[in-house]
Amino acid sequence: MDTPITPTAPPRPTGLSRLAQDLLPALYQHRLIATSQLHRLFTPHARRPVYLRQQLKELRRIGLVDATARRTSRMGNPELLWYITARGAEAVAYDPTIPRRGYRISPQTAASQLQEHTLTVVDTGVAFAGWARRLGDECSPLDWEPEIAHRIRNGESRGVDDAFMIPDAVLRYTHAAEDGRRRMLSFFIEVDRATMQTTRLAAKLSAYARYQSYVPAAGGRGRRSTREAWRDHYPAFPRLLIVLTGASDRVLANRIQDLRALAAADPRVGQLSAGVTTLQLLQDKGPFAPVMTPLSGDAAPTDVFLAPTGGSRA
Template identity: 45%
Template sequence: MVSDRTTVRLRVGHALTVTETGLAFLQDARRRGELCRPLDWIPEVYHAVGGGEAVIPDALLYYRSGREGGEGAMLRAFVEVDRATMGPERLAAKLNSYARLHHHVPAAAPGRRQRQAFQEPAQEEWRRNYPLFPRLLFVLDSTGPAGIATRIRALRAAAEDLALTGFIRDVPVLAAPLVDLLQGGPAEPVWHPVRDHGSTVSWTHSWGL
C-alpha cells in the first residue's frame, strides 16, 4: 500500500510538472506575440521503434516563432520533464532511445518485400509525421543547482558516445532548469546544448537548420 501511494504521488507530481512546463511555453508565446496554443502541447505521443517498443515523450510541442499572423518558422520539440526521480545515468540513457527513433526504418510486410524491390528505399518512420526530427528538450526540476549541473554533465557525457554522433549532429538536444523557464520564459537563453559546453541558448536557436 505504501509503495502504491508513493507511485501515485510521484505520477501526480510528474503530471503537474509537465502541465506547468506546458503553461510556461504557452504563456511565453502569448507575451512574445508568437503562436502556441493549448492543443499544440500534446502529452505522451506514441512513437514505435520496432520490436513492440516505443518512445513516448512527456510532451510533443508545436510552436510557431515570429509574430502571430506573420511569417515564422514552425518548430517542434520532444519534451522530457525530469523531477530527479531517476539517476543521472538513467536520464542520459534516454538519448539512446531517441537516437533509435531517429534511425528507425520500419520493416516491410513480408508480402510487400518483392514489390518494393524496385521502389525507393524505405525511409525513417518519423518522416511520415515531421519534416525535421523534433528538437529534444530536457526540463530539469526538483533538485538544486549542483544536481542540475550533474544531470547536464551526464547528458553531455552520454552524447560523446560514437553511436550517437549522427543523432547529436542532426538534432538539437538542450537542457534547462524549470525554475529558469518560469522566471525568464522558455525562449530566453537558459538552455544548455549537450554538444556545446560553453554557452547557453534559446531553444528556438536556428542551429543552421
C-alpha cells in the same frame, strides 16, 4: 489504442459557458491540472480565479470533472487537481476535432505519486503558452500532447521500453520572428524531477536517436522502406528539450554536466538537436533566451532553436 468514436456517444453537454467548454478538452488531453495552472492558461488576466473556480465547480456538479488534493502543496491549503471523468471524456470524444486519447485517469491515479511528474509536464507547457502570449506567438493549451508512442522497433515487442520511444510530451509552437517570418516548431519534451538516475535518462536519449534513424519494414517478405518513420508525423525531426527541476541549482547544474558527458559517449546522440534546461529558467526567461545547454558540442547556452552561434534557425 485510442478509443474510437461510437454512434452512441452522448452529445456534448449544452448550456456550458465558453470557459467550461474550453476546460473539458484540456483536462481530457492533459489528464491532471492544478487550479493555478488552469488559471495561468485560461484566465491569466484575472487577478484571482474566481470565475474559473465557479466553472470548475459547475462541471464537477454535473459529473464531467472531478478533483483531488495535491499530495505536496506549497500553499497554505492543499491545492485541487482537476481531471475529467468517464462521462466528461465521452462528451469530449464526441467532438471530431479533439484527438482521441485511450488513457483514462482514475481517482486512484489522480491521487497517486504520479501527480508531481504529470504536473511538471503541464508546468512546462504552461511556460511555453505563457511566453507565446507575451511574444505574440502561438501555443495554445492543446498544443502539447503527453506520452505519444513512437515505434522504434519492428516485429514482436519484448516490452514497451524496447519497442517504443515515448516522450513526456510533444509540443508544437509557432514563433513570429522579428523579420516577419513564422516558424512552426515541434519539440520532444522530456521532464526530469531529479528522481531518475542520470544513466537511465541518458538511455532515453538513445531511444530518441534510434527513432531519428528508424526505418520501418514496408511489409511483404521483410522488405524495408527507405523512409524514416518520423517523416509521416513531422515536417522536420523535433528538437529534444530536457527540462530539469526538483533539486537545488547546484544539483541540477551537475546533472546537466553528467548528461553532456554521457551524451558524448554515444555518437548517435550527437546527431540529435537536443538541449537541457531547468524549469525555473524556462519560466523566468522564456524559450528564446539563452536558457538551453546543448547536449553535444559547445556548452555555451542558447535558445530552443539549439543553433550554434551564427548558425541557422530553420
